[in-house]
Amino acid sequence: EDKVVQSPLSLVVHEGDTVTLNCSYEVTNFRSLLWYKQEKKAPTFLFMLTSSGIEKKSGRLSSILDKKELFSILNITATQTGDSAIYLCAVDFANAGGTSYGKLTFGQGTILTVHP
Amino acid sequence: KAGVTQTPRYLIKTRGQQVTLSCSPISGHRSVSWYQQTPGQGLQFLFEYFSETQRNKGNFPGRFSGRQFSNSRSEMNVSTLELGDSALYLCASSYRETNTEAFFGQGTRLTVV
Numbered sequence: 001e002d003k004v005v006q007s008p009l010s011l012v013v014h015e016g017d018t019v020t021l022n023c024s025y026e027v028t029n030f031r032s033l034l035w036y037k038q039e040k041k042a043p044t045f046l047f048m049l050t051s052s053g054i055e056k057k058s059g060r061l062s063s064i065l066d067k068k069e070l071f072s073i074l075n076i077t078a079t080q081t082g083d084s085a086i087y088l089c090a091v092d093f094a095n096a097g098g099t100s101y102g103k104l105t106f107g108q109g110t111i112l113t114v115h116p
Numbered sequence: 117k118a119g120v121t122q123t124p125r126y127l128i129k130t131r132g133q134q135v136t137l138s139c140s141p142i143s144g145h146r147s148v149s150w151y152q153q154t155p156g157q158g159l160q161f162l163f164e165y166f167s168e169t170q171r172n173k174g175n176f177p178g179r180f181s182g183r184q185f186s187n188s189r190s191e192m193n194v195s196t197l198e199l200g201d202s203a204l205y206l207c208a209s210s211y212r213e214t215n216t217e218a219f220f221g222q223g224t225r226l227t228v229v
Contacts, residue, residue, distance in 0.1 A: 034217070034218070036220075041204065041206075041222045041223045041225075042120075042206070042220045042221055042222045042223060043159075043206070043220045044220075045217055045218070045219055045220075048217050088159065090159075102147055102149060102164030102166060102171045102172045103149065103161045103164055103172045103174070104149070104151075104159075104161065104208075104218060105161070106151075106158055106159040106160075107158070108158050109158060109159075
């Protein structure tokens with residue numbers, strides 16, 4: 001069965017700290033891995049990763065994928081209280097034809113709390 | 117560009133009733149997926165529609181159904197509601213043909229009493 005596991009499940013840090021969130025997966029026919037930030041309701045898209053070793057960056061957030069070891073990390077540097085949220089990792093996998101099944105399998109999420 | 121719009125935002129229903137939730141995707145997006153989010157189970161896939169066809173379905177009972185219209189808008193229906201159906205129902209849209217970036221709506225909070 002396809003599985004996505006995130007760690008840690010929760011994390012409490014102080015403003016200015018750097019955090020690393022982990023996501024490992026076991027899926028057949030991997031297509032892409034996505035990171036989302038969920039503050040109240042709608043998960044907000046952060047990154048989509050399809051190739052190993054290529055870092056994606058947006059401001060203080062960055063992410064990288066390792067398709068050999070089947071994991072991804074999300075880094076947040078110089079954390080701010082506004083970074084407090086649930087961070088979700090999801091994997092999309094392909095059918096035999098290489099196209100998406102249209103289903104994202106999510107991890108449990110990491111609850112990040114940033115104190116002032 | 118307008119985002120994904122879900123209506124209603126909140127809903128309270130009684131056990132045994134049925135409910136219909138609506139999702140309007142981002143303009144140009146043809147794929148709509150539905151997810152159920154609960155504290156215990158996290159985000160779980162319900163089904164996905166593309167060009168009015170259901171392409172994939174999650175492990176939910178037949179009481180959960182959906183459809184997609186020619187304008188890509190989608191509805192989800194839950195019949196014979198149970199207390200355990202109380203959840204946040206999220207809809208996501210994507211272009212799907214060339215990438216899998218999925219964008220979520222604000223969700224509908226369903227409470228079954």
